[in-house]
Structure formats: C-alpha cells, structure tokens
Amino acid sequence: MTGGRWTLLLLRDEQSPIRQISASKRALRLFVGGSTALVVILVAIAAIVGIDGAAHIRASRLALENETLSQEISSIQARVNGMEERLGSLSKMDSRLRLLAGLDSIDPEVLQVGIGGPGTSSPQLNSLWSVDSTLSKAAFAVRYDLNVLERKAGLLRESMDEATDSLMAHTDLLESTPSILPTAGIISSPFSKSRYHPIHQSPLPHEGVDIAAVMGTPIFAAAKGVVTKSEWAPGYGQMVELDHGFGYTTRYGHASRQLVRVGQRVTRGDVIALVGNTGIATSPHLHYEVRVQTKPVNPLNYVISGAIP
Known part of the structure; x- marks a missing residue:
C-alpha cells in the first residue's frame, strides 16, 4: 500500500511479466461493499425463488389432494345414491310385508326421517370450511345423506321386525284354526x-x-x-x-x-x-x-x- 492506495500484484508464472492493479481505499471499499450487496441480493433472490418453488410445490400438492378428495366424495355420494335406491326397494318390500301381516304401511312423511332445529350441524362448522368451502359443502351433503340413510335403515329394520313378529303370530293363528273337515264323508x-x-x-x-x-x-x-x-x-x-x-x-x-x-x-x-x-x-x-x-x-x-x- 502506497500513498493511501492499495496495489495488487498479479503473477501468472516465472516467465510472465508482473501485472499491477492499484486502487484507492475508497474505490476498494466501494468494490467490497458492492460485491457484498450483490451477494446479498443473489442470496435473497435464491431464497425467494426457493420459497416460491416450495410454495408452488405445496400448492400443487394441495390442489392434487383437493382433487383426490373431491373425487372420493363424489364416489361416496354415488354409493350413497345407490344405497338410497336399494332402501327404496326395501321400503316397498316392507309395505307388502306389513300388508300381509295386517299392519298399516309406514307414513311416507315418517319414512323421510328428517331432522332440524337448534344444534343442527352446518357446512360452516366443518373444519374443512376454512380450507375449501365447496368441498366442505359436498362433504356435509354426503354426511347428511348418510345420517338420513342410517335412520331410514333403522326405521325399516324396526318395521320389518314388527311385521315379521305379527306375520309369525298370524301364521300361528292360521295353523291353529280348525279349517278342514276331519274326515271324508x-x-x-x-x-x-x-x-x-x-x-x-x-x-x-x-x-x-x-x-x-x-x-x-x-x-x-x-x-x-x-x-x-x-x-x-x-x-x-x-x-x-x-x-x-x-x-x-x-x-x-x-x-x-x-x-x-x-x-x-x-x-x-x-x-x-x-x-x-x-x-x-x-x-x-x-x-x-x-x-x-x-x-x-x-x-x-x-x-x-x-x-x-
């Protein structure tokens, strides 16, 4: 360093001439500062790109999970619809069984087994609502339909048990009624x-x-x-x-x-x-x-x- 300046000697090999680079303290400080700032900027850009990439990956994964969840809910809903059709057939069978047993058919309104009033759940109460309101509504609809089917199946089971007991008693009565002439003559x-x-x-x-x-x-x-x-x-x-x-x-x-x-x-x-x-x-x-x-x-x-x- 001479006269407040910094000199950098560059030697390639013994045969090559020596090259000198001289810079003042102020220029050197500016160079070091600029280089540091550039490194910081590059590191920040890399961090932003990395974070954005990770976020993009997470978003893609969440989108895939949501799509899979949506497909699964749709599949469950289709199965629920099929179960509802089968319960409809069981309901008709129950009506015929009750008729044979001498009992009145279940009132169609009773068979709807609806629910309501205070304390009834809603899609907004589902933890999924804050993530995806559409999926939350779909999941709620499936859960509601399953609850209705469960109650309807329970009602039909009780009805069929009642009809079966009545039919068995009716059959026993028929078997015990003297309905033939006891001899040929x-x-x-x-x-x-x-x-x-x-x-x-x-x-x-x-x-x-x-x-x-x-x-x-x-x-x-x-x-x-x-x-x-x-x-x-x-x-x-x-x-x-x-x-x-x-x-x-x-x-x-x-x-x-x-x-x-x-x-x-x-x-x-x-x-x-x-x-x-x-x-x-x-x-x-x-x-x-x-x-x-x-x-x-x-x-x-x-x-x-x-x-x-």
Whole structure:
C-alpha cells in the first residue's frame, strides 16, 4: 500500500511479466461493499425463488389432494345414491310385508326421517370450511345423506321386525284354526241349537256336525294342537279332544279307535282316530265339534271351501 492506495500484484508464472492493479481505499471499499450487496441480493433472490418453488410445490400438492378428495366424495355420494335406491326397494318390500301381516304401511312423511332445529350441524362448522368451502359443502351433503340413510335403515329394520313378529303370530293363528273337515264323508246332521234327537226322541241342541263315513275311515286333526283327552266320554263314546290355543278346542266323537295319547302334539292332517259308532250312535259317523272359549260354534263357519281330506 502506497500513498493511501492499495496495489495488487498479479503473477501468472516465472516467465510472465508482473501485472499491477492499484486502487484507492475508497474505490476498494466501494468494490467490497458492492460485491457484498450483490451477494446479498443473489442470496435473497435464491431464497425467494426457493420459497416460491416450495410454495408452488405445496400448492400443487394441495390442489392434487383437493382433487383426490373431491373425487372420493363424489364416489361416496354415488354409493350413497345407490344405497338410497336399494332402501327404496326395501321400503316397498316392507309395505307388502306389513300388508300381509295386517299392519298399516309406514307414513311416507315418517319414512323421510328428517331432522332440524337448534344444534343442527352446518357446512360452516366443518373444519374443512376454512380450507375449501365447496368441498366442505359436498362433504356435509354426503354426511347428511348418510345420517338420513342410517335412520331410514333403522326405521325399516324396526318395521320389518314388527311385521315379521305379527306375520309369525298370524301364521300361528292360521295353523291353529280348525279349517278342514276331519274326515271324508257326508254331513248327515248339521250344527243346531235344537234338533230332533234320533235316539232320545226329543229336541236337543246339536253342538257339532255329524259326518257319515265308512267304519274305520281316518279322522284327521283339523288344526295343529295338543291332545287334552283321548278317552271314553258319556254320549261321545271313544273321543279325542285337541287344544289348539287362541281359545280353540275341537272334539271328535264316536271313534272306533283313538290313535293319539294325552299331551301329544299334532299338526293339521295328522290321523288321530278312526270312524266308529261308539257311544250314543245309530251308525258309523264322526261327531265333530269346534269350541271357542269353551262355547260351541258351527264348525262349518271355519272350514275353508274344499278343505276336506
């Protein structure tokens, strides 16, 4: 350094001449300052470019995630729509089932199972709202539809359970109703509150029907039930009595032989005895009675047309 100046000696090799660069302190300071500023500017630009690139990458990734989320929501919505169609079919099936069970169909307004009032959720309450309001609305719509479907499915399940229980009880009642004539033959004497008795020679109630048949013809249970009597009874001769439940009992008199024992369970059509003429009888026939809550009723009121063994 000479005279307040800085001298820089440049030597390439031993054969090359020495080159000198001389600069004042002020020029050197300006050069160093400018270089430093340039480096800072370049570093700042690089940082900005890097930050912007990272932000762009994050934005691209978020856009892709949003698109994927949007597609997933659309896919779920399509499946929800399909479930709604299937529930619609189940609803029609439920209506038919309730009809068979003798129950009223569910009111269409009740089947909508709508909700509302204070405390009801909204898209704005979803954390997704601050990120993407459109996706938040779509997600809310799917969630709402799923809640409706869940409640509707629950309602249909309860309805079908009720209809099934009612139908089973109805079926049990039908199976327990004495709906056939118990033997093949000809009705020789109808149910009557007063008829001329061929043996007693006086008007007496006839609490059943007489079916004339060949000796030994099978006698069938008119409905499912339990044998409560299988014995000789005054007037009836050899007699079988069945308890069918629901207040129904049936009696089968004048049999030549009983084929069941007390406590035995039978179903409609089971052979329980054979036609005879035991007891007070003039010829082989079946005396058949139906009682409801112990009161004699006309058996023909319960016989389904053509239901003769």
